[in-house]
Amino acid sequence: MTEPTKTKNLDQHGAPALPWSRARDLLATQTPKEDLTFFVGTVRPDGRPHAAGVGAIWVDDALYFVSGDGTRRARNLAANPACSVSVRLKGLDLTLEGEAERISDPATLERVAAVYREGGWTATVYEGGFNATFMAPSAGPAPWFLYRLVPARAIGVACAEPYGASRWDFTP
Structure with a gap:
């Protein structure tokens, strides 16, 4: 994914559409070094929603996050x-949706672990996932598995100048 197919x-x-480059560049520069909390929304098997905070990073035009295998999010x-x-x-x-x-x-795994380490999380590749000196208490034991979200759609609302709100679609 490089550029949206539709904005x-x-x-x-009356503000103009926001460029995708604004969101992409903020993701690239603020992860993993800024103190950001990402929230992953998933769907339970019975259709009810589930949301949980995660540490995520933007690497090579995709968003990566981890989850313990036994967590509600992973299931x-x-x-x-x-x-x-x-x-x-x-x-x-x-x-981001997808x-x-x-x-x-x-x-x-090695590439993403290196980026996580740049931000201070001591991730190392371990049994097909990651291990580290710290993980969220609810994550369960290592390995913590890596997920990649390549967005199909993104929605941005600017809360600083220049203001605006846009939806970017990345599928044909």
Whole structure:
């Protein structure tokens, strides 16, 4: 994914559509070094929603996050990979929508672990996932598995100048 296939201006006050580059550049520069909390929304097997905070990072035009194998989030994604991830970046509230894919490729795990370490999380590749000196208490024991969300759609609402609101679609 490089550029959206379609942009829709959602602003109702006359501001122009926001460029995707604004959201993409904020993700690239603020993760993993800023103190950001991302929220992953998934769907339970009975259709009820579930949301949980995660540490996520933007690497090579995709959003990565981890989950313990026994968590509600991981069980939901195993049954239905559709999810959303929301975050407040500096000047932009952003929601990404798409399908999360569990990643086990050693080269990708190493690359993403290195980026996590740049931000201070001591991730190392371990048994097809990650291990570290710290993980959320609710995550269960390592390994913590890596998921990649390549957005199919994103929605951004600017809370700093230049203001505006846009939806970006990345599928044909």
